[in-house]
Amino acid sequence: MLKSRDRKENSLHWERHSSLFQKLRKIRVIGSIPPHRLNPTALGFQANERCEYHSGATGHNTDNCWTLKGAI
Numbered sequence: 263m264l265k266s267r268d269r270k271e272n273s274l275h276w277e278r279h280s281s282l283f284q285k286l287r288k289i290r291v292i293g294s295i296p297p298h299r300l301n302p303t304a305l306g307f308q309a310n311e312r313c314e315y316h317s318g319a320t321g322h323n324t325d326n327c328w329t330l331k332g333a334i
């Protein structure tokens with residue numbers, strides 16, 4: 263649980279990253295980045311998941327993209 267005083271600065275994170283990314287991309291705050299080389303044997307690699315932020319690269323979904331979380 264977040265403390266109430268932390269709620270304001272964390273307000274962006276109440277939204278799913280995928281939907282937040284759609285909004286930010288629409289207003290050109292953020293754009294897709296080229297897909298980096300993902301190691302298929304890496305821990306957490308999910309071949310059936312795609313990341314919109316990584317230009318549709320497979321390996322993880324948009325909500326699990328640490329790069330996107332860092333960018334937002």
Ligand SMILES: [Zn+2]
Nearest residue numbers: 313315316327
């Ligand atoms: Zn990603």
